[in-house]
Amino acid sequence: xxxxxxxxxxxxxxxxxxxxxxxxxxxxxxxxxxxxxxxxxxxxxxxxxxxxxxxxxxxxxxxxxxxxxxxxxxxxxxxxxxxxxxxxxxxxxxxxxxxxxxxxxxxxxxxxxxxxxxxxxxxxxxxxxxxxxxxxxxxxxxxxxxxxxxxxxxxxxxxxxxxxxxxxxxxxxxxxxxxxxxxxxxxxxxxxxxxxxxxxxxxxxxxxxxxxxxxxxxxxxxxxxxxxxxxxxxxxxxxxxxxxxxxxxx
Amino acid sequence: xxxxxxxxxxxxxxxxxxxxxxxxxxxxxxxxxxxxxxxxxxxxxxxxxxxxxxxxxxxxxxxxxxxxxxxxxxxxxxxxxxxxxxxxxxxxxxxxxxxxxxxxxxxxxxxxxxxxxxxxxxxxxxxxxxxxxxxxxxxxxxxxxxxxxxxxxxxxxxxxxxxxxxxxxxxxxxxxxxxxxxxxxxxxxxxxxxxxxxxxxxxxxxxxxxxxxxxxxxxxxxxxxxxxxxxxxxxxxxxxxxxxxxxxxx
Numbered sequence: 001x002x003x004x005x006x007x008x009x010x011x012x013x014x015x016x017x018x019x020x021x022x023x024x025x026x027x028x029x030x031x032x033x034x035x036x037x038x039x040x041x042x043x044x045x046x047x048x049x050x051x052x053x054x055x056x057x058x059x060x061x062x063x064x065x066x067x068x069x070x071x072x073x074x075x076x077x078x079x080x081x082x083x084x085x086x087x088x089x090x091x092x093x094x095x096x097x098x099x100x101x102x103x104x105x106x107x108x109x110x111x112x113x114x115x116x117x118x119x120x121x122x123x124x125x126x127x128x129x130x131x132x133x134x135x136x137x138x139x140x141x142x143x144x145x146x147x148x149x150x151x152x153x154x155x156x157x158x159x160x161x162x163x164x165x166x167x168x169x170x171x172x173x174x175x176x177x178x179x180x181x182x183x184x185x186x187x188x189x190x191x192x193x194x195x196x197x198x199x200x201x202x203x204x205x206x207x208x209x210x211x212x213x214x215x216x217x218x219x220x221x222x223x224x225x226x227x228x229x230x231x232x233x234x235x236x237x238x239x240x241x242x243x244x245x246x247x248x249x250x
Numbered sequence: 251x252x253x254x255x256x257x258x259x260x261x262x263x264x265x266x267x268x269x270x271x272x273x274x275x276x277x278x279x280x281x282x283x284x285x286x287x288x289x290x291x292x293x294x295x296x297x298x299x300x301x302x303x304x305x306x307x308x309x310x311x312x313x314x315x316x317x318x319x320x321x322x323x324x325x326x327x328x329x330x331x332x333x334x335x336x337x338x339x340x341x342x343x344x345x346x347x348x349x350x351x352x353x354x355x356x357x358x359x360x361x362x363x364x365x366x367x368x369x370x371x372x373x374x375x376x377x378x379x380x381x382x383x384x385x386x387x388x389x390x391x392x393x394x395x396x397x398x399x400x401x402x403x404x405x406x407x408x409x410x411x412x413x414x415x416x417x418x419x420x421x422x423x424x425x426x427x428x429x430x431x432x433x434x435x436x437x438x439x440x441x442x443x444x445x446x447x448x449x450x451x452x453x454x455x456x457x458x459x460x461x462x463x464x465x466x467x468x469x470x471x472x473x474x475x476x477x478x479x480x481x482x483x484x485x486x487x488x489x490x491x492x493x494x495x496x497x498x499x500x
Contacts (some may be wrong), residue, residue: 201417
């Protein structure tokens with residue numbers, strides 16, 4: 001086990017536009033900043049830049065809000081067109097109370113506003129979550145591995161709220177080349193007892209760690225976590241979603 | 251904004267016993283490992299070592315389980331004495347289904363088993379959460395600041411599960427010398443729009459980052475996060491608890 005990890009914000013990544021190659025933007029920024037990608041790096045990439053490059057943007061002018069969206073919007077002083085987009089992105093509404101709309105997305109993520117975001121986008125538009133965050137991560141990974149001749153892992157992240165606790169934390173939506181959970185069950189603790197239910201959501205912790213150098217408004221959508229030992233394998237961010245049968249908070 | 255952060259696991263911290271001075275254990279380990287504490291370091295300390303030093307340990311022999319605890323325990327093949335301790339530590343049961351007991355502690359934390367833990371403790375005993383994690387953090391901070399002549403922040407952490415997502419992540423229970431939330435509201439995004447609802451639970455992200463070098467079974471209960479700029483002020487981990495009126499998942 002290595003006991004030092006470095007978190008490195010990647011500066012100089014420009015605003016992405018539809019059709020941009022995110023991996024190419026990252027590669028150029030790394031070269032300009034003279035940051036070497038090295039074997040084992042975990043690259044955490046904010047959903048926003050991925051969504052923009054993938055054209056996951058909706059112009060609100062084109063949205064016709066339903067009666068339900070209008071009703072909710074007028075009750076809570078919201079833009080009915082944004083509410084409509086949120087509802088379209090929702091497979092299931094989990095809570096819709098006191099101006100807060102928590103839903104399950106098509107992917108299965110449970111989050112506020114189905115991940116639809118009005119910040120850091122051009123006026124009159126909103127961004128949606130990437131269609132397939134694992135595929136986005138895989139694409140970025142394979143291009144960067146080819147460009148730098150290294151083996152890395154990629155996590156596509158977004159900031160989510162949580163029940164019971166204030167504030168957002170960065171979590172993993174899609175992953176490539178890293179197992180998102182570490183299962184300590186069966187291992188012994190320091191007293192020789194088997195550890196019982198200790199599964200750590202390592203991809204979420206990596207995303208949260210990376211956020212410390214990304215920072216919300218600072219225009220740093222990519223960070224490297226260097227020095228962390230992880231299980232490199234084909235994996236999916238969907239492993240982080242609790243299956244309905246075990247979910248007490250549906 | 252600094253764009254490099256270092257996560258440093260502190261090796262060589264022994265198992266704590268009731269009455270131990272946690273700050274002294276940490277100071278000795280830092281000196282032995284030739285790790286210098288520097289201004290601005292955030293020290294993340296696992297709850298377990300704090301609880302043990304503070305004597306927050308219950309011998310199960312001394313516990314008389316109630317009928318309710320016995321019933322639940324026999325239905326789900328659990329130790330009725332552990333269930334009894336969990337119930338005593340719970341101000342309110344949030345969910346008690348399918349073998350999972352989620353409750354609100356006296357402090358207000360909502361977590362599985364009220365934070366009562368059977369791993370990494372001597373057989374026949376369980377640990378409770380520290381009585382006042384902020385006070386624990388404050389004590390450790392003031393002793394270490396005096397010992398090293400620096401200004402630092404301290405977070406007392408524990409791994410919690412979350413609804414909807416698999417796996418545990420490390421979060422902050424108590425803090426000293428650091429504001430646990432960063433409020434970006436009112437700041438502008440890169441398009442000049444005011445950021446609306448972006449409050450980041452920075453203390454939780456710091457705890458999660460630290461966990462990457464602490465690791466569950468590896469006996470590293472303390473880590474340093476170095477190079478992160480934060481607001482140094484009197485603060486409480488309880489700021490991370492959502493007030494009941496805004497909590498849709500009570």
